[in-house]
Amino acid sequence: MKKIALHSVHEALNAKMVPFGGYIMPVQYEGVTVEHQTVRQGIGVFDVSHMGEFIIEGPMALELIQSISSNDASKLTIGKAQYSCLPNDFGGIVDDLIIYKIKESSYLLVVNASNIEKDWDWITSKNSVGAEMINKSDDYSLLAVQGPSSVEAMQSLSSEDLSEIDFYNFKISDFAGIQNVIISATGYTGSGGFEIYCKNSDVKHIWKRIFEAGSPYGIKPIGLAARDTLRLEMGYCLYGNDINDKTSPIEAGLGWVTKFSKSFTSSDALEIQKQNGTKKRLVGFELLERGIPRKDYRIEDTEGNEIGIVTSGTMAPSLGKGIGLGYVLSDFIKVGTDLRIAIRKHKVAAKVVKLPFYKK
Secondary structure, eight states: OEEOTTHHHHHHTTOEEEEETTEEEEEESSOHHHHHHHHHHSOEEEEOTTSEEEEEESTTHHHHHHHHOSSOGGGOOTTBEEEEEEEOTTSOEEEEEEEEEEETTEEEEEEOGGGHHHHHHHHHHHOTTOOEEEEOTTTEEEEEEESTTHHHHHGGGOSSOGGGOOTTBEEEEEETTEEEEEEESOOSSSSOEEEEEEEHHHHHHHHHHHHHHHGGGTOEEEOHHHHHHHHHHTTOOOBTTTBOTTSOTTTTTOGGGOOTTSOOTTHHHHHHHHHHOOSEEEEEEEESSSOOOOTTOEEEOTTSOEEEEEEEEEEETTTTEEEEEEEEEGGGOSTTOEEEEEETTEEEEEEEEOSOSOOO
């Protein structure tokens, strides 16, 4: 297991450290509910330095990215980011990722920690055009400053007007006295904020300055457990749970990042799915009775027939009810459809709801 650059800092904060994606990571500090509400109501900081960073550059960079990703990266201009998928040869998903256009013919791809080696090998195998590739995953740290107070609390750390960085846009600028930091208006929580990409050698200084600037706003460190409840309230997919090598972007409701204006891996098969529909679809559901849905629980219709499986579930701290994501047969995807979740011996009533679960 690898250690992130701030490992000792998290230990000093009495974080519960667990293996995650090949790294030892802080999963919680005070407790999931407290940390979750800190982000929803104020400001919190996640260390997500386990994420992978690839640079793809040179005259053939865009051609390679277009051929491997489902979204249309030709729409990116410098300073913009884009959520996308890497489809495999069978229409499944190698990984989901964010693509940043850093400068002309230079892109940053941010991938999931558990898939760094897999993604690198996959993209390399598809790089018949000779694009330049550099794996920077071991050189960079990533801090996610999230919550409605983020802009105001962090403004003193940068000469950039942080309020002018729109969602899925970024600046490469000064932050906490360090030059050439990526300040990205992205995140996995649905409560606003920034993701800060910096060199490992600078992250301890930046962490300290973030907490100094955020102190008047009640800033706290937040673990990966609360990150999971926050993302689930927004209906965001988690790789390995809600999407994987055997689920297609169309089945997962990611048609909005699957653009058929260009050719990419499995695009023909995915376009047929888009046109004809799929046998199963990912839906959000909420429990109508007490209970907590968990991954791999059966989803049934009201007559007890198995129609799907839960992929993610939790007791939503912001909502006070059980919520989840799961794949069901396409006849059962309509909002309002009655379901049953098999929680041990109990069949708990649920219904399909429109995402996100949490609405500001």
